[in-house]
Amino acid sequence: MEVAVAAGVSGIAADCGGLLTCATCHVMVAQPFAALLPAADGEECAMLAFTATPATPSSRLSCQIILNAELDGLTVELPASQY
Template identity: 45%
Template sequence: MPNVIFMDSDGTSTSVDCSVGTSLMKSAQLRGIGGIYGDCGGEQMCATCHVYVDEAFLHTLPEISDDEDEMLDATAADRMFNSRLSCAIIIKPEHENMIVHLPKFQR
């Protein structure tokens, strides 16, 4: 189980073990990480699971799909070069110690 480090907007970090094959969104929700709502249930239709992935791990992520790209343009917090929907990230072994920054707000 890769360990993922979630950093909230005030700088507090929380490390969680995430099951390989599970979405980052679902892993965060199952472990009580606040600020990742996933109102659409992980279907890339709402942008309430928006996160900023540490630049060092961007190469481990799949390319942004057209649906994800469209939703990232509609996020409540600013879209940045490292913005992703956490529902679109499936945990892999190479995500060990991945740092994920949570935006200040999702809605």
């Protein structure tokens, strides 16, 4: 999320700054990367229930994705609307 915000990626508002309180950094993670991520915890799942665009099985809050070498090349799809 921080990388996307710093790069000016439109569609990732990240209004809460990564505090897991707004869901405006909702993304759908492409395979095979979605399978490489740890499962979303209860707090993240609860926030995904309130996204403007319905969550999918590959939905994540980008503020909860910790980048590492295994995720090099990670691609995501942005929802139609974050608001």
